[in-house]
Amino acid sequence: MSEYLSELGQRLCKGSGIEELMDDLGAALAEGGDDVKMLGGGQPAHIPEVNAVWRKRMEEIMASSGGLERMLSNYEPPRGNTEFLGALAKLLNQTLGWDITAKNIAITAGGQTAFFFLFNALAGRLDDGSQKKILLPLVPEYIGYANQSVGESVFVGVPPLIEKIGEHDFKYRVDFDSIEVSDDIAAICVSRPTNPTGNTLTDEEIARLSQLAKDHHIPLIIDNAYGAPFPNIIFTEATPVWNEAIVLTLSLSKLGLPGTRTGIVIAREDIASAVASMSAIVGLANGNVGQAIVEPLVRSGEILTMSKEVICPFYIQKSRQAREWVREFFDDRLPYRIHLSEGALFLWMWFEDLPISSEELYQRLKARGVLIVSGHYFFFGLKESDQRMAQHSKQCIRVTYTMEENTVKEGIRIISEELAIAYREGTL
Numbered sequence: 001m002s003e004y005l006s007e008l009g010q011r012l013c014k015g016s017g018i019e020e021l022m023d024d025l026g027a028a029l030a031e032g033g034d035d036v037k038m039l040g041g042g043q044p045a046h047i048p049e050v051n052a053v054w055r056k057r058m059e060e061i062m063a064s065s066g067g068l069e070r071m072l073s074n075y076e077p078p079r080g081n082t083e084f085l086g087a088l089a090k091l092l093n094q095t096l097g098w099d100i101t102a103k104n105i106a107i108t109a110g111g112q113t114a115f116f117f118l119f120n121a122l123a124g125r126l127d128d129g130s131q132k133k134i135l136l137p138l139v140p141e142y143i144g145y146a147n148q149s150v151g152e153s154v155f156v157g158v159p160p161l162i163e164k165i166g167e168h169d170f171k172y173r174v175d176f177d178s179i180e181v182s183d184d185i186a187a188i189c190v191s192r193p194t195n196p197t198g199n200t201l202t203d204e205e206i207a208r209l210s211q212l213a214k215d216h217h218i219p220l221i222i223d224n225a226y227g228a229p230f231p232n233i234i235f236t237e238a239t240p241v242w243n244e245a246i247v248l249t250l251s252l253s254k255l256g257l258p259g260t261r262t263g264i265v266i267a268r269e270d271i272a273s274a275v276a277s278m279s280a281i282v283g284l285a286n287g288n289v290g291q292a293i294v295e296p297l298v299r300s301g302e303i304l305t306m307s308k309e310v311i312c313p314f315y316i317q318k319s320r321q322a323r324e325w326v327r328e329f330f331d332d333r334l335p336y337r338i339h340l341s342e343g344a345l346f347l348w349m350w351f352e353d354l355p356i357s358s359e360e361l362y363q364r365l366k367a368r369g370v371l372i373v374s375g376h377y378f379f380f381g382l383k384e385s386d387q388r389m390a391q392h393s394k395q396c397i398r399v400t401y402t403m404e405e406n407t408v409k410e411g412i413r414i415i416s417e418e419l420a421i422a423y424r425e426g427t428l
């Protein structure tokens, strides 16, 4: 079929890392049974207290007069449900001291769609023939961005400083000395906390990036899929920030509602309005369900207490437990390091001098029923000549720790066995 595809078709219709990942995830959840240990996707946990809230909300919607019909049978404006937008602006202003209105917000079909819109609206080919880029100041970065541009790739990535901590930990830091904001940069973009690493950029790093963006009159896009104030899967002190130079994206997915496909963009009025225009063209309107379920929780502030008191502690415990299992199963002689777990749903592991590639490790684990993600997918936008990163990218894997205890524990045990085999073979 590819001979019939347009340039856009060539880029978007022929598969991608994120498609493989979501296929693996969907198939494992639908038909994998107990034999598949799905440690590969960004699936949030089913937290009983949180699920009880969704169930209660659905019952309330069903019981209210006309509630179900409004939720299912109406098109809403492309920007989103007016009441929801108003309630969200009010909550953020009251609790964080921001100064936004509904005109600063646009709903999208999930955060993923928000990035497709933002990247393609801001970067790519301009009328004068020049090519604008998105600067990723800390790579590895979210795999879901990699294939999103409709023209040639738009990403310029900056490799991190790697700080080894103790015997088995490490942390990436933004290498500000290597960041160059040239005239062709349209925006700077970071996920905070970062998928895949669980890194959370400090307030100081965010302030410096925000200043850099302001100095160059370009936006700083902060992907807050896991961050504060909701879903608050963040294990360090990190202040949520917004100003006119920042485009902040949020999502209801990691709160526990990925099936509703609800993303939220908070930005300068002209940018929010551009996102709403794109929603109208691409999809007419967005899904109503997520907004309808969550709106009273936004109005009452329960969305914040639930994030702080239920969701955050749940994932801290999950992360801690997964790291304990790594310590238990990984032989101290295996040269493993785990990135400091400061948020999100993943352990990011680095195996120095790994004798096989992380992709080969993925294949061997898949054959044993354990699905992880090979780290190389997350290193994009870098210079091909960067040998240090090329090598590092083949030594890392991402392991999701949100699944049920036995799945995670058994998965980590099998990873340790396969690594021991790989290192043994490599030293023969």
Ligand SMILES: Cc1ncc(COP(=O)(O)O)c(C=O)c1O
Residues within 6 Å of the ligand: 042, 109, 110, 111, 112, 113, 142, 144, 191, 194, 195, 223, 225, 250, 251, 252, 253, 258, 262, 263
């Ligand atoms: C960093 C990051 N951004 C955005 C998304 C998109 O999520 P959604 O489209 O479900 O809101 C994800 C999903 O895993 C993510 O990890």
